[in-house]
Amino acid sequence: MARLVPAVTRSLDILELFLEGDGTLSAPEVTRSLGLPRTTVHELIATLTARSYLAPVPSRPGRYRLGVRTYQLGSRYAEDLDLSAEGRQVATEVARTCDETVHVAILEGTDVIYIAKVDSTHAVRMVSAAGRRLPAHCTSVGKMLLASLPGTELEARLADLELTAMTPHSITEPVELRTALDTVRQRGVAVEHRESNPDVSCVAAPVRDRTGRVVAALSISVPMIRWSDAREQELAELALKGAGELSGRLGHLGAQ
Template structure:
C-alpha cells in the first residue's frame, strides 16, 4: 500500500473516535500540517470526511452511507458457513444457523452430524419458536414491548413435559437468556434432543442470527453437550467478528 493511501486511511479511525482538528490529525499521522491538510481535502472531496464550522473534521455522510450499504449486502450465512463446518468437524454434532424474519425463526444453514442418528430439521423451515434455543436468543434481543406482544400472541404446544408452558414462563426465560448471552433447549421440543446456542451480533451489538449445536442423548448427555458451550460461544464470536468487524464485548456476550 502506498504511503499516501496508508496515511489517508489512518485518518478515518481517528475521526471515528470524534471530531479532530488539523493539528491533531497531523500529530497522529506524524506529518506536517500541510500534508495532513492535503489528505483531508482529498477525503472531503469524496465525502468521506466533513469539515465543521469550528474547523474540526468528522466522518462524512458518504462514508456512513457506504458502510450501511455494505452491511445491507452482507450475507451472514455465507460468512458463517466455514465456521459452522469447522465446528461440526470438531464436535461431530448437528450445527444450525437461524434468523428471525416476519415473526418466525428460520433455519438458514445446517451442518449434518457425523453420527447415524440425524435431526429432521430443514433449511428454510421455521423452528419451534417457544422452545428452540436459537429462537430464544433471537427473541430475547427484541425490545421489551415487542417481546411481550409476541409472547402474548404465541401458542405454547406441550411438545414434551419440558416445553415452555405459557407466555409468563417464556418471558422469564427470555430475560434469563438476554442476561446470560446464551440459550439451551434441553428436551423441550423432543425429549431425546438437546441443544446449546449462542448469538451472532452485528456492528451495533444487536443479534442478527443465532447458531447452535444439537445432539441426541443417545450420543451425548445434556451435561456433555453443555460442556461444549465455550466452544460454541467462541465460534459465534468469530462469526460476529467476520460479519461486523467487531468482537462482541463482555457485556454483549
C-alpha cells in the same frame, strides 16, 4: 503476496480511527494515535477530505468526521449482504471447530426459521434442514431471539404464542417461559435441553446488525451422548465467538 502501498495503508488507518470515540478527530490526535509525521497526516487528511471520505465538523473547527463517501460505500456493502450466505460461511467455520451441527435462524412471528445449517461429521448427529420452521419457545435460537425483543413487542408476540410441547421437556407455561427468557438475558446465551428433540441439547448466541439490533441467532446442537456441563460452557463460548463474527460481517462494531 503483492506489496502493500504505504500511503493507502495510512489512509485506511486514519479512517478506522473514526470508528472509536465520538467519531470526530483533529489532525494532532491522528498524529499522536498513529505516530505519523505531522505533514504526512495533514496531506492524507486533505486528500481524504477532497474525496469526501472525511468532512470538517462545522461547529468544531479543526475537527473532522467521516464523509458522505464512506456512507455510500457502507450502504452499497449492506445492500449486497446475504444473511443466509454469510451465516453459512460462519457456521461452516464453527462446525469445523467443534464438529457439531450449527444453525443460523431468524424469528418470524412466534416461530424460528433456519436459514443456514452445517452438519457434524459424527454418525450420531442432529437431523434437520435449512428452511425448517419450529416454535420459538422450544429452541435455543428461539429463546435467544424472543429474549432480545423490546418489552412491548415481546408481550405482543407472547399474547399470540401457543405453548405447544414438542417433547416432554418443552416449556408449556407462560411463567416458565418468561423466567427462561430472563435467564437468557442474564447469561447472554440461550440453552435448550431436549425441548425440541428428546435426544439433543443446544446453545445459542445473538447475531446483531450494524445498529446493534439482534436479527438472528447462531446455535450449536449436540446429541445428549456428547453433552455435559463442561461441553455446554465450551460451546457457549464458541457460539458467542461465531455469532460475534457473523455480527461483524453485518457491520456490528460494538460489544455484544
